[in-house]
Every structure is written in C-alpha cells, then in structure tokens.
Amino acid sequence: MVHKKNNVISKNRNIENYSKDLFEYWLPRLTADGVDTNDVLRVHRKVSGWSEWPCAWSKIGDNYLSLAKTRKADGYNFSAGEALLRASLSYHCGQIVAFNTPELKTKLQQCKVSAFREAAPLLTPPAQRLEITFKNIQIPGFLRLPKDTSNPLPCVLLVPGLDSTKEDFNTISEMCIRRWLASFAFDGPGQGEVHKDAFLKEGYEDCILAVLESISQRPEIDSKRIGTLGRSLGGYYVMRASAYSKKIAATVVFGGTYDLSDFSNMPFLIRDGFRHATGAKNEKEALSLMGKATLDDCITKIKTPTLVVHVKKDKIFNWKQAKRIADSLPDQATLALDEDGVHCCHNHAFQYRSYMIDWLSKVL
Numbered sequence: 405m406v407h408k409k410n411n412v413i414s415k416n417r418n419i420e421n422y423s424k425d426l427f428e429y430w431l432p433r434l435t436a437d438g439v440d441t442n443d444v445l446r447v448h449r450k451v452s453g454w455s456e457w458p459c460a461w462s463k464i465g466d467n468y469l470s471l472a473k474t475r476k477a478d479g480y481n482f483s484a485g486e487a488l489l490r491a492s493l494s495y496h497c498g499q500i501v502a503f504n505t506p507e508l509k510t511k512l513q514q515c516k517v518s519a520f521r522e523a524a525p526l527l528t529p530p531a532q533r534l535e536i537t538f539k540n541i542q543i544p545g546f547l548r549l550p551k552d553t554s555n556p557l558p559c560v561l562l563v564p565g566l567d568s569t570k571e572d573f574n575t576i577s578e579m580c581i582r583r584w585l586a587s588f589a590f591d592g593p594g595q596g597e598v599h600k601d602a603f604l605k606e607g608y609e610d611c612i613l614a615v616l617e618s619i620s621q622r623p624e625i626d627s628k629r630i631g632t633l634g635r636s637l638g639g640y641y642v643m644r645a646s647a648y649s650k651k652i653a654a655t656v657v658f659g660g661t662y663d664l665s666d667f668s669n670m671p672f673l674i675r676d677g678f679r680h681a682t683g684a685k686n687e688k689e690a691l692s693l694m695g696k697a698t699l700d701d702c703i704t705k706i707k708t709p710t711l712v713v714h715v716k717k718d719k720i721f722n723w724k725q726a727k728r729i730a731d732s733l734p735d736q737a738t739l740a741l742d743e744d745g746v747h748c749c750h751n752h753a754f755q756y757r758s759y760m761i762d763w764l765s766k767v768l
Contacts, residue, residue, distance in 0.1 A: 422453045429746050436753035437572045439493050454501045458508055461498030465491045485526030492519035492571050500567050503676050517597055520571040538614040541601045545570055545590030548577050549624055558629035558768035562589035565636025566677045569596035576757055583765040588619050594681035603683035606695025609644035616651055629653055629768040634660055636748060647702035654767040656760050657712045659748030661721040662728040663698035670720050703732045710737040711763050713756050715745030
C-alpha cells in the first residue's frame with residue numbers, strides 16, 4: 405500500500421515538473437520560434453508528460469499538412485506555405501523530446517524536413533535549399549534573400565544549438581529579410597538531417613567554416629559582410645569559428661557558453677540531448693566526445709565585433725559563462741544581460757531577437 409502511494413506521489417511530481425517546465429521554458433521557446441500558443445495549450449490539455457508529447461504534436465502536424473494540401477489545391481499558395489511551416493514546427497516539437505523512441509523521433513524529423521521543403525518555394529521571399537559539401541557529407545540549409553539582389557548583400561549564418569535545427573529559424577530569418585540581410589540556416593553534425601550521417605563531436609566549427617567559404621562565393625552575397633548568429637550551443641561554436649576565420653565580420657552569441665562546466669547541473673532533457681546528438685551510450689561518453697569543450701585555447705584569437713545575449717536565470721548555461729566571454733573580449737564584445745529571462749531570452753523574444761538583428765544590420 406505504501407509502495408502504491410509512493411508511486412502516486414512520484415507520478416504527481418512528474419506531472420507538476422512537466423507543467424512547470426512547459427510554462428516556464430517550452431511555451432516561451434516554441435512561440436518565439438513561430439508555434440501557435442493555442443497549439444501548445446491544446447497539447448497541454450491532452451497529455452500529462454513528455455512521453456505523450458510526440459504523438460500529440462504529430463497529430464497537430466498532420467492536421468496542418470492536410471490544411472496545406474487543401475489550400476494549395478484551391479490556389480491559395482501563401483496560406484499553404486504558412487500551413488506547411490506550422491506543420492514542420494509541429495513535427496519538430498514532437499521529435500525534440502522523443503529520445504526514448506528513436507524510430508518515432510526519426511519519423512517526425514523526416515516529416516518536419518519534408519513539410520519545410522514543400523513550404524520553402526511558397527514563402528515570400530522563397531527559401532532556396534542548398535547542400536554544401538563538408539568532408540564526406542552534405543550540409544543542408546536554406547538561403548533567403550531580400551527581393552532586391554541587384555547588389556551583393558550582407559548575410560547572416562544561422563547556427564543551431566543542441567536541439568534546434570534550420571527549420572525553426574524562420575522567425576529570425578524573417579527579421580533578417582526585413583532589414584535587407586540575407587540569411588542561411590543549416591544543420592551541422594548531430595543536428596536535424598545531418599544526425600544520420602554525422603554525430604556532434606569536437607570540431608563542429610569546421611562545418612561553419614565550410615559553410616562560410618561556400619556562401620561567400622555566391623554572387624548575391626558580399627563576402628566581406630558575413631556574420632554569424634549561434635543559438636545556445638551554437639553560440640559556443642560561432643565563437644570558435646570566429647577565432648579561426650578573418651572572413652567573419654560580426655558574431656552574435658545567443659544564449660551560448662564559454663565551456664561545458666555546467667553540464668551536471670543542466671536539466672535531464674538537455675543532458676539526454678547531448679547523448680543523442682553525439683551518438684553516445686551515456687552522459688559520460690557524450691562529454692568525452694565533446695572534447696575539451698572550452699574557449700580557452702582560442703578566445704584570444706578573436707578580433708571580431710561580438711554581441712553576447714544572455715539571461716541571469718538561465719538553467720542550461722549559467723549567466724557567468726556569458727560574462728566570461730565578454731570579459732575575455734573587452735575591446736570587441738557587448739554584453740546584453742537580462743535579469744528575468746529563460747534560456748536564450750525566449751520569454752522576451754521580440755526585444756532580444758530584434759536587437760540582435762538590428763545590431764548585425766548595423767555592423768554588417
């Protein structure tokens with residue numbers, strides 16, 4: 405009887421933790437990336453924990469996919485494109501926590517990619533899919549250009565984090581477009597489409613440098629005005645890329661880190677995310693595959709103007725990580741530190757995302 409009671413208490417605590425995490429972090433993050441708040445609340449009403457999350461989001465994605473087909477058949481391509489974007493984001497929401505069901509995670513990932521690829525030519529302006537060779541794999545990404553490309557444009561490389569991908573950069577890409585900035589969002593090792601071909605490991609910045617080299621050769625892009633924006637773990641890697649390439653004209657560290665010394669204090673879903681991205685059997689192996697994972701060996705080489713955006717209540721990367729980056733670059737770095745935000749300032753999305761893109765527009 406006591407055993408049964410303890411199980412009930414444990415279950416109730418799991419439900420409470422799920423709800424707390426959902427409203428404190430996931431709701432701000434997903435809506436900032438373009439997910440409809442009503443969809444998040446709809447899923448919350450139907451499920452009681454993360455294990456039910458993937459299937460609930462899959463159904464929402466299927467509904468948007470069906471709507472897109474109807475709108476496209478009726479000749480409403482603009483609405484069809486928007487519905488496909490919502491479908492892609494819904495599948496992304498479903499797969500993001502599905503670590504214990506790898507087949508379902510892979511299926512939802514494929515659905516996400518397929519929906520966005522179908523949406524890409526229907527966007528205004530359209531997103532052009534490119535594949536860039538890096539070592540023995542292809543790096544897929546989407547290039548978006550403002551309508552007027554009579555002169556070479558500045559461009560922002562959008563680098564995902566541990567569990568973000570090229571498809572959920574659309575709100576930031578739209579901000580770039582409105583400021584006459586081209587953007588290129590891509591998946592690297594361990595992320596999105598590339599996960600099946602290459603796991604995350606030490607040296608991810610080499611992928612960024614390969615993308616930089618390829619994009620800088622395009623006639624629509626001004627090779628002297630290319631910046632990077634790295635989200636979360638991507639913020640760490642854009643710093644490393646900046647240390648090893650003088651072609652990067654500006655760098656934004658969006659919720660990033662100086663090193664991985666916070667690992668043991670990170671939420672379980674994040675630590676499990678590292679295990680999945682690296683293809684490791686456990687957390688210890690995942691950390692080993694990440695290598696030294698510090699900017700100590702390269703930060704003195706960075707000469708690029710750098711904006712560091714962070715929050716004091718970050719539960720993934722402590723705010724002192726951001727301060728350490730800024731303090732190490734006293735002549736180049738600007739630190740924007742929010743007192744009351746979640747990881748990547750998702751709950752103050754407009755303020756900080758517009759600030760980052762405005763800053764890039766000015767510097768580039």
